[in-house]
């Protein structure tokens with residue numbers, strides 16, 4: 001299977017929030033927690049935020065449902 005390492009960044013301040021290993025094709029909708037290899041996010045209840053306060057996702061226990069409109073993927 002194709003494997004890619006993605007840098008998931010805040011689209012307000014540009015900070016890297018996750019370094020994430022993605023398998024296979026298709027759009028990134030969920031970040032499975034066991035595939036996050038670097039985590040710079042802040043958790044506030046179910047909200048997953050950048051250090052600048054931008055909400056980048058919602059914690060769903062085993063994965064984070066990301067808010068595509070608030071991030072850049074590189």
Ligand SMILES: [Zn+2]
Pocket residue numbers: 010011012013014015050051052053054
């Ligand atoms: Zn930010």
